[in-house]
Amino acid sequence: MKNIFPNQLSSHVWFVVPAVLLMILLLILPVFVAATFSFTNYNLGSPDFEWIGTKNYEVLFKYSSYKKMFTASFTYIFVVVPISIILGLFSAILISSLRFGGEIYKTIFFLPVMATLLAMAIVWDFTLDPIVGIVNQTLQKGCNTNFFYSLMTGSWLGFNPVDTWYGIACAERMPNWLGDKKYALGTIAFIGIWQSFGFNMVLYLAGLTAVPRTLYKAAEIDGASGSWESFKLVTWPLLGPTHVFVVTITSIRSFQVFDTVEALTRGGPSKSTYMMVYAMFEKGVKQNLIGIGSTLTVVFLFFVLFLTLIQVYFVNRKVHYS
C-alpha cells in the first residue's frame, strides 16, 4: 500500500486541519466579514455598495442616538453588575451558612436564570402595566392605607408626605415603569438584576465551598472575632478568582442584554433603553443597514475583548494563589 502521508511529520497536520478549518469558517471569518462591512455602506438587498472608510465609526461616535446608546449600555452595566454581584455574594454567604433549607433557596433564586427571559419579559410587561399591572394597582391601593402610605412616604421619619416621591405619585398618577424615560432604564436594570443575581449566587456558592474551613478557625484563633472580621480576612480574599470570573461574566452578559429591551421597550422611550445589542439588531436585521450594523458589532466585540483581557490580566497576576 502506498503511504498516503509521504512525510511522516505532516500526519499530525491532518488531525488538526478539520478543527482549524471549522474554527476559521465559523468563528474568525464572520468577524472579518463584519469588520470589512463596517467600512462600507452596504444595505441588504441593494446591488452594490461603496467603500466609505471610517465614516460609519465617525457616525457612531458623533450622532446623538448612538451617544444615547452608549449611555444606556454603560449605565445598565454599572448598575446591574455591582448590584447583582453584591446580592449574589450576600445570598450565597447566607445560604451557605444555613443548616437546612439551603437547597430550596438555591432553587428559588436560580429560577429566573433558568426561565426563558422572553417569556419572563411578557410576565413583567403585565406586572408593570401602568394601569392594570399588579405593581401600580398595589401602589394605588396603598395610597388609601394609612400604614402603607406613611411607610412609603417616610412620614414616620418626619418627612412631609406630600413632597415625597410616593406622595406625589399618589396625588398625581403612578409611574409608567416602561413607558416613561425617567423609569424605563431603571426598570430594565431591575429585571436584569433579578435575572442575573441567582447566577452569581451559584458561582459564589461554588467559590465558597473551595474556602477551607480551617482558615476560619485559624482566623478565629488569631483574634478575628465576628463574621465581618473573618469575612475580610478569609472569605473576601479567598474568593478572588471567583470575583474575577463573576465580574467578567456578568459584565459581558449585561452588555449582551437584548430580550428584555426587545420585548418591553424596543429601545424607547426616546432611546433611553437603546442598548448596544438591540441597536445592532435594529440596524442590521430590522433595517438591513449592514454597514452600520457591522460597525456596531465590531465596537461591541472590542468591548468584550477588552473585558476579557482585563480578566486574563487579573487571573495571571493577582488572584493566583498557587
Added chain:
Amino acid sequence: MYSIELKNIKKNFGRTPVLKAINLAIKDGEFLTLVGPSGCGKSTLLQILAGLESQDEGDVIINNKIVNNIRASHRNLAMVFQTYALYPHLTVQQNLAVPLKLRSLTSAERNPFIGPLFPTRKRKLAKIQEKIIHTSEILQISHLLGRKPAQLSGGQQQRVALGRAMVREPSAFLMDEPLSNLDAALRVHMRTELSQLHRQLKTTFVYVTHDQAEALTMSDRMAVMMNGKILQIDTPDQIYQNPLTLEVAEFIGSPKINIAPAEYDTNGHLTCLGVKISFSTAMPEQKNVKLGIRPEHFEILPQDAKIGFLADVQFKENMGSDIYLHFKTNYFEQFFIVRCSPEKARFIAVGDRIRIRWIEEKILIFGSSNELVSFKKLKP
C-alpha cells in the same frame, strides 16, 4: 496550679460518641502531649479546648475560669493546625502579622483609609515588625518573609504556622501534629527546637501527636487516648514502664510489646511458653494472665545454656543501630520481636534456632481484663 482543666467533656458527632467523659488537668508551664491512634478524638479535644468546637457536656477551665461561653478569639490561646491553615493570599510576613494586628490595633487603626490618620498606628506597626523579625530569626524563616505559602515547602509552611502561634504571648500553645508532614531528619530537628522553645517561653504546651517518639521525647507528661477516652496520664517513663492497661502497653513502644499468655499453677507459680517464672507477684484471682515483654527485655544466650527457651529466627530487620529479630517458638504461633545490638546479631541468620530468655524483673503482667497487675518502681 493548673492552667487548663477539662472536666467531664463529652462530644458526639451525630450518634457517634467521639469523646467520652474526658478529664484532664494541665499544669502551668507544662508540656503535655496527647497521643493516640488516628481517629481517637485528639483533634476534636484540642478544638474544644480552643473553643472552635463546642462540647456537648462538661467544662473547659482556663486559668481557673470557666470559658465554656467565651469564644475562641477571646481565650488567648495560640494554635498550630494539622493542615497549617496559612492564609494563602498573604505573604509569610503578613501571615505572621495577622494575629498581632488583630489584637493590638483597633479596628479603626486597621482600616486602610482612616488608619493612617492615627499616630499610634505607626508605633504599633513598628513593634509588630520587630516581633515578626525576632520570631522569624528563631525559626530561620527570615529569608522567606516575602513569599506566599504556596511557594514554600511543607516544612517551611510548618515553621511559618509555628511562627504565627509564637509571635504573640498566648496563655497556652495548642499544637495539632505540627511535625507530621516533615521528613524524618527535620522532624527530629524540630523536636529539639520545640523543646527548647518550651524551656525558653515556659508557657503551657498542649501537643497532639500520634507519633509516640515525639510524645516520649518531648513531654513532661503524656496522656494516652484511645476511642475517646484517656487511658493514662503520666510521665513518659511511667507510661513506658508501668502502662496501666494492655492497650497502652501495646500503643507505646516501638517495636510493639510482645504479648504471651501465661498461667498460674496451683502453687502460685507462673508458667509461660513452657518456662517457669520465678518472679513473684500476689496471685490475682484469675489463673490466666498475659505477659508483656518489651523487645529490648530479651537476652540472647549461648546455645548450650541451660536456661531460657529455643526460638526459630524467621526474619531479621536491620535498623542500623539495632537489629530486630522476629522469632517463633513451639508453644505459640505468634511472632515475637527481640531488639538486639548489631554485634550480637551478626552471627544469627534467618532460619537459625537460638536460645533466648527474658529478663524476668522487666516482665509486665496483665490480668484478664487487661489491667496491669505488676508494678515497677522507677529508678530515680
